[in-house]
Structures are given as structure tokens and as C-alpha cells.
Amino acid sequence: MNILDKFHHWRRKRRWDKQYKAGQWENLKSEKESKRYFQIIDYLKKYGPTNPSILDIGCGDGVLNERMKEFEFSSFLGLDFSKVSIEQAKKKNFPKAEFISEDAVTFQPTRNFDAIVFNEAFYYIHDSEKTNVLNRMLDHLNEGGVIITSIYREGIGCWEYFKENPKLKELEFTTVKTGEELQYWKIGVYKKV
Numbered sequence: 001m002n003i004l005d006k007f008h009h010w011r012r013k014r015r016w017d018k019q020y021k022a023g024q025w026e027n028l029k030s031e032k033e034s035k036r037y038f039q040i041i042d043y044l045k046k047y048g049p050t051n052p053s054i055l056d057i058g059c060g061d062g063v064l065n066e067r068m069k070e071f072e073f074s075s076f077l078g079l080d081f082s083k084v085s086i087e088q089a090k091k092k093n094f095p096k097a098e099f100i101s102e103d104a105v106t107f108q109p110t111r112n113f114d115a116i117v118f119n120e121a122f123y124y125i126h127d128s129e130k131t132n133v134l135n136r137m138l139d140h141l142n143e144g145g146v147i148i149t150s151i152y153r154e155g156i157g158c159w160e161y162f163k164e165n166p167k168l169k170e171l172e173f174t175t176v177k178t179g180e181e182l183q184y185w186k187i188g189v190y191k192k193v
């Protein structure tokens with residue numbers, strides 16, 4: 001990122017903090033939104049190893065974790081560059097979970113994971129950094145692990161990085177519908193080849 005991009009990136013981070021502080025993302029906990037979290041969990045069950053270690057990039061205040069109550073996992077690391085969202089997630093004291101305030105653009109994992117999730121987060125990463133971030137995370141995906149991505153509507157600036165990545169094979173791709181024409185999510189699950 002050039003200086004100007006870095007400035008906008010910093011401003012976006014501040015905006016996310018303000019929005020979480022103001023409770024603007026509470027709608028992610030609605031029943032309508034729950035369908036996409038459940039689809040991610042179904043993919044974890046179907047394609048991931050049992051009892052996986054999970055990395056959730058751009059985890060917000062931990063809604064995926066809230067939805068995983070019935071799902072067995074060995075560990076959960078949620079990261080988000082919004083300090084406010086991470087503080088909110090930490091307060092929930094989820095078992096086997098850790099939440100860290102980190103920027104996906106600079107985050108260097110210190111261990112490997114069985115599942116890496118970009119849940120409504122990948123398209124917020126600056127275009128010039130998307131390939132770097134994805135490849136760095138793939139270097140920390142265990143053999144037999146999966147990477148799962150969810151994006152609202154068409155996901156411009158997202159799917160090409162997954163579908164055209166020679167290191168990835170698509171296992172399944174679906175559209176989660178809500179009954180409202182313009183409200184849907186696309187979710188893909190991939191493995192490393």
C-alpha cells in the first residue's frame with residue numbers, strides 16, 4: 001500500500017471501531033444472518049478435520065463463535081483490526097477461544113490451523129494486499145485443512161482470488177438465500193492442492 005492507501009486503511013479501521021462502539025453491527029446476530037454462519041459450520045463439519053483448530057480473520061465481536069455452540073473444535077483464534085470489536089468478543093468468555101487485535105495485512109501466524117475463515121472480511125482487505133494475505137494464510141493451513149469464505153451478494157474483488165488461485169481447489173460453492181431478492185451471501189469452501 002502506498003502512503004495514501006495506508007491513510008485510508010487507518011481511517012477504515014477507526015470507522016469499524018466507531019461502528020462497533022455504536023452497536024451498528026448488532027444485526028449480524030439476527031436470525032436472517034444466522035443462515036450464513038450455519039452454512040460455514042456445515043462446511044466445517046463436511047470438509048474439515050474433526051475437532052479443528054480455527055482461525056477466523058476479521059472475526060468482529062465473535063458472532064461465528066456464538067453460532068458454534070454445538071460444534072466441537074479444539075481451538076479458535078479470532079483476529080480483527082478493530083480493537084473495539086475484539087474487546088467485545090473477549091468479554092463473552094467463549095471457551096477454547098482467543099481474540100487478538102491484529103491487521104490481516106500484517107498478521108504473521110505463529111502456528112498452523114485446520115480451518116481458516118474469511119467471513120464477510122476478505123473484500124475489505126486492500127486489493128494490493130489480497131494475494132499476499134491469502135498466500136500467507138495458506139502457508140499456515142494444515143494438510144487436510146479447509147479455507148472458507150463468505151461474501152454478501154456478488155463479492156466483487158473476492159472470488160477471483162480464490163477461484164483462480166492455483167494453490168486452491170474448490171470443494172463446494174453455494175448461495176445462501178433469505179427470501180429477499182437482494183439479500184444473499186455466496187460461500188465457498190476450498191482445500192490446498
Ligand SMILES: C[S@@+](CC[C@H](N)C(=O)[O-])C[C@H]1O[C@@H](n2cnc3c(N)ncnc32)[C@H](O)[C@@H]1O
Nearest residue numbers: 016058059060063080081082103104119121124
Ligand atoms: C462485516 S464485519 C464481519 C464480522 C464477522 N466476520 C462476522 O461475520 O460476524 C467485517 C470485519 O472485518 C474486519 N476487518 C476489515 N479489514 C480488516 C483487516 N485488514 N484486518 C483485520 N480485520 C479487518 C472489520 O473490522 C470487521 O470486524
